[in-house]
Amino acid sequence: MSFSATNFAQPRPVPVEVRSNEKPLSSDSFRFRGPPSFLGSPHSLRFNPIPPFKLAIPHSQRSNASAVTHIANGKMVKSSANLLITKEEGLELYEDMILGRYFEDMCAQMYYRGKMFGFVHLYNGQEAVSTGFIKLLKKEDTVVSTYRDHVHALSKGVSARAVMSELFGKATGCCRGQGGSMHMFSKEHNVIGGFAFIGEGIPVATGAAFPSKYRREVLKEAGADQVTLAFFGDGTCNNGQFYECLNMAALWKLPIIFVVENNLWAIGMSHLRATSDPEIWKKGPAFGMPGVHVDGMDVLKVREVAKEVIERARRGDGPTLVECETYRFRGHSLADPDELRDPGKQFHYVFLMVSE
């Protein structure tokens, strides 16, 4: 198979060094200006360039990873699709992202007014990932999230009232007020968490992907083509459950997409200081599945990748690992004083959105 999305899944020309703390992020469309010293890590931090990537999986599995070979070798695969959308689709994406942003801003307001308690982790800045992926799903598809879960639930169709009521601990919340911010759940919408422990949702998502395959292949239900999206962060990719589940999903060719929202931070730990190879997408081919890197600040690019990998999972071709390079505009949680954030950053992105 081939990915038509390779125009934005291509590797950076100098893969690891570009992600040092002193350089702009990889994609041109980020258009960072000025030194991103806000990343907070020592300027002396440097990584050795890695040798060119070689696919080291058995021939029988190579079809799954051929696109990755192209990506890794810097070859452009001819795009069969494009980033064009209809006006209605554009409005749907815009509305969903604005809903996510305003919802989270309102949470912050309520939290600082003392109306909301416990840990509350906001999603500001990462909306293009949730919208780009989840708006392509059918109702019966499943979403598994983390503690940064409000916007994933909203994108999947849980009403803002049900999510906000949950945050206020009300019986009208989507978990009857008993779950709170980190435990969004809706059976009706197939949102199955909301997990406070990092990596906890990945095996749950892997398990959720299994019935679809079982029903189609064992019970011979032709229409069983549900897919599962597992969202989690860059820091979580250093946990064992991530690797165990990549292995199982590839082995069983499960209809799951592992969506890494790489916002460069795990609480206050820079991604570059915490992982041996910062390019997370490369871990896919190590397990025999494609790994794709995409600009997670661009909803159309995310959507194009999402379209392809969701269709791939739906037709039974197995899992994909997608690394979305994004950024959170607020602190890790509302209890975080935001001291690692660059106050100019949010304005910068808003300006880009308006000027493009």
Ligand SMILES: Cc1ncc(C[n+]2csc(CCOP(=O)(O)OP(=O)(O)O)c2C)c(N)n1
């Ligand atoms: C098993 C476990 N260990 C440690 C923690 C504490 N913890 C909460 S969030 C977090 C960082 C996660 O970072 P990342 O995966 O990048 O997600 P992000 O917060 O950036 O969305 C850690 C270590 C936890 N919740 N669960």
Ligand SMILES: [Mg+2]
């Ligand atoms: Mg992170």
